[in-house]
Amino acid sequence: MTTIVGLRAYSAKSNILPEQTLGRGLRRMYGGVGEEIEAEEYVSVVGTDAFMEFVESIEAEGITLERRAMGDRTPPKTPLIIEVERDNPDKDLEALDIEVPVLTRRWGRAYGNLAEIDPAAILAGxxxxxxxxxxxxxxxxxVFRDIATCEIIHTTTLGGVGAIDYRNLIGHFAHELMKALRLVSGYDVLYGQLKAFVRDKLFGETIDLESPDTPRNLSEPAVARTLCETFRKAVNASTVREAGTVAIDSVIHLRQTRPFVVKEQGYLAPKKSVFNRIIGDSAFELKFAAFLENCPDVTAYARNYLAVGFRLDYVNAHGDITNYYPDFLVKLTDGRVVIVETKGREELDLPHKMERLRQWCEDVNRAQSAVRYGLVYVDEPEFGKYRPKTFGELMKGTRRWEG
Known part of the structure; x- marks a missing residue:
């Protein structure tokens, strides 16, 4: 939750200051480029009449604002605690527990290959x-921009004579690329590659880096976008590598999950889960949880909360290494454990996620034989159309990515 408190007069007609105030608060707190944490983020805005008038004016651009009462008579919004129900005598935590093996990472980066990036080939096409x-x-x-989104991070207006050093801009791009791609080393090599690329290739001619026009050119949106797209692809192509083999590193037990807090929202009080509450990122996830609760062939299930710690590294549609968090873990009466992904609508990375999940199931079944792990993708329209009564019917009716 981000809170914006606008207390200045905000009397200028240009509205630059309230735009900057609101814009900074709208930046995402969690995740980043390629990050797959689908956490809902909220912004609370309070302020002077002038500031709130500006905030409400953005509704004309199609933004929907939710208004909530404030004051002494307003009931409090209390968070929910999600925890394992250890004191519930009606729950057998051992029977409801689900074990999930944690495998060693399948994808990594060969940082030594950064030096092999060919600036001449980056601009091909x-x-x-x-x-x-x-x-x-x-x-x-x-203007300093986020190299991935082109959003303005900082604007510097020099009061004296002369211009900013081009090295500051190239260093900024190198740091932003490392942050976007989650590179943990290689700054010096990446800086050198960016410098050579800007000097000899980016503008179709060899430019004078010391010219006062160079920093100003580097602050243009098209330059930031081109550097992001070209170097992102080049770095990924040179460094992303798949491990030949994987092994079981540890095992997650749901009943060992620590308590955590979420915002007040709708939830399901389950009988077939170690947790006291099942919440969802959508109404469909709660509907699906209710389905699992009533399935006669389901022994136990749980939402794959972030606190559980089950995630898969994978390569997304942009070629970045990132993490994927499946939605549900389900244990069937025959002992199998099925990893479930639910979606109301498809997304760009869905095929990559499901292929990675299939690969994980094959790897974990090859590494151990005590439990058989499988996967299923649940599409909301199909689920609503066929209305299965058991989990077995659900898997039989799944057209894609079942296993």
Missing amino acids: TEPLSYRRFSPEEQREI
Whole structure:
């Protein structure tokens, strides 16, 4: 939860200050480029009449605002605690527990290959950018942008004579690339590659890096976007590598999950789960949990909460290594454990996630034989159309990615 408190006068007609105030608060707190944590994030906004008038004006752009009462007579919004029900005599935690093996990582980066990136090949199929000339006044305004989203991070207007050093901009791009791709080393190599690329290839000619026009050109949105797209692909192509083999590193037991707090929301009080509450990121997930609760062939189930710690490393549609958190863990009466992914609508990375989940099931079944692990993808429209009564019927009716 992010809270924005606007207390200034906000009297200027340009609205630059309230735009910056609101914009900073709307940045995501969790995740990043390629991050698969699907956590809902909320922004609470309070402030002066002038500030709130500006905030409410964005509804004209299609933004929907939710208004909540405040004051002494307003009932409190209390968070929910999700925990293992150790004191519930009606629950056999040993029977309801689900074991999930944790495998060693399948994907990693070969950082030594960063030096093999060929700047000449990066722009293949891409038109070089134009190197523009700027007035002395324009040269003094330098914009630092997020290299992945092109959002403005910081704007510097130099008050004195001269321009900012180009090294600061290239260093900024190198740091942003490392953050976006989660690189833990290789800054010096990446900086050198970026410098050579900007000097010799980016603008279709060899430019003078020391020219006062260079930093201003590097702050243009098209430059940030091109550097992000081209170097992101080049770094991934050179460094992302698949491990030849994987092994069981440890085992997750659901009943060992520590308590955690979530915002107040709708939930299901389950009988077939070690947890006291089942919450969902959507109404469909709660509906599916109710289905599992009533399935005669389901012994136990649980939402795969972040606190559980079960995640799979995979390569997404952009070529980045990131994490995937499946939705449900289900233990059947025949002893099998099925990993379930539910979706109301398809997304770009869905095929990559499901292929990785299939691979994980094959790996874990090869590494041990005590429990058979499988997967199923549940599509909301199909689920609503066929309305299965048992988990077995659900798996028989699944058209894709069942196993």
